[in-house]
Structure formats: C-alpha cells, structure tokens
Amino acid sequence: MNIAMDFMNAAFIFAFITVAVAQFLSMVRLVIGPTTGDRILALDTMVVHAIGLIVLLGIAQGTRIYFEVTLIIAMLGFVSTVAYARFILRGDIIE
DSSP states (O other), rough: HHHHHHHHHHHHHHHHHHHHHHHHHHHHHHHOSSSHHHHHHHHHHHHHHHHHHHHHHHHHHSSSSSHHOOOOOOHHHHHHHHHHHHHHSOOOSSO
C-alpha cells in the first residue's frame, strides 16, 4: 500500500512539472510569436494548461470544487479566444 501511494505522489509530481513546463513554453510562444495568430493560439493553449493544472490540483486534494471552476474557466477561455480572433480579423466583435 505504501508503494502505491509513493507511485501516485510521483505521478502527481511528474504531471505538475510536465504541465508547468508546457505552460512556460506557451508563455515563451506568447512573447516571441511573430504573428498575432500565434499569440492568440498561445493564449488559448495557456488556458488549456491552466485548466489542466487546476484539475490536477483538484485530484491531488480530493475535492470537487475545482472541477466546477475549470468548467467556468473553459467557457470563459473559449469565448475570449473567439472574441479576440474576431476582433483581430474584422476589427469589431459584435456585428
């Protein structure tokens, strides 16, 4: 039983580190992205990575409140990405 808990802790640490590195690489793409489209995709990817970190935190702590938070962040992230892309393409969000 102790070996299983050690394995789970190692898996959580590995998952946190992996998603954090991916988040950092998305931030790098956000800063050095040559086009606006690259920056929009980097922001959307950062939202997905943030959702992953929050889900991992919820699993590690064993609480369900984080899953509701991730649903709200996912909806806001999708809407904001679409709105920003429409603003860049057309110059206006609402027609």
